[in-house]
Amino acid sequence: MSSPHPHPGSAQVRKRPVKKGGISRLVAWEWCIVLALLSGLGVTLLIMSRGPDPKNQADALVQQMKAAALGRPMGALIFAHYPSVQRGAREILVSIDKIPPKVCVLASWDLYRLGAITINGVAPQRVSAAKLVELCNDGDSATLTWATRPAS
Numbered sequence: 001m002s003s004p005h006p007h008p009g010s011a012q013v014r015k016r017p018v019k020k021g022g023i024s025r026l027v028a029w030e031w032c033i034v035l036a037l038l039s040g041l042g043v044t045l046l047i048m049s050r051g052p053d054p055k056n057q058a059d060a061l062v063q064q065m066k067a068a069a070l071g072r073p074m075g076a077l078i079f080a081h082y083p084s085v086q087r088g089a090r091e092i093l094v095s096i097d098k099i100p101p102k103v104c105v106l107a108s109w110d111l112y113r114l115g116a117i118t119i120n121g122v123a124p125q126r127v128s129a130a131k132l133v134e135l136c137n138d139g140d141s142a143t144l145t146w147a148t149r150p151a152s
Contacts, residue, residue, distance in 0.1 A: 058106030090150040097143040104136035118145040
């Protein structure tokens, strides 16, 4: 019984020599892939963040409707058209159509504090966030009419 190795557990494993350049190239490629993915993520986030902000649009719309009610000149148009204004004996009605639903909800909530609102021809009896969302999401866009409070 002759064995090439004196002890069965002491068998030597022959290792292949490792090239130093091979591992460093692999690490460099991994870092390149990671940087490319992070760059793509950064570009995607930048593109997505450039969309219109509904809160800013709603604030601008409220300011525009207030200016229209007071008969003041308006700045840049928010939705590419002017609000219509009807002056009554006691109140002023300001109306604008083609408002995106998210902007409609935010603007109508602000305008409700300053008077009465009608959304798509419906004047809500009780105004809540859920009711405004329901009325403003009735179609692709909404028509918002605001009646100022009568001067005392």
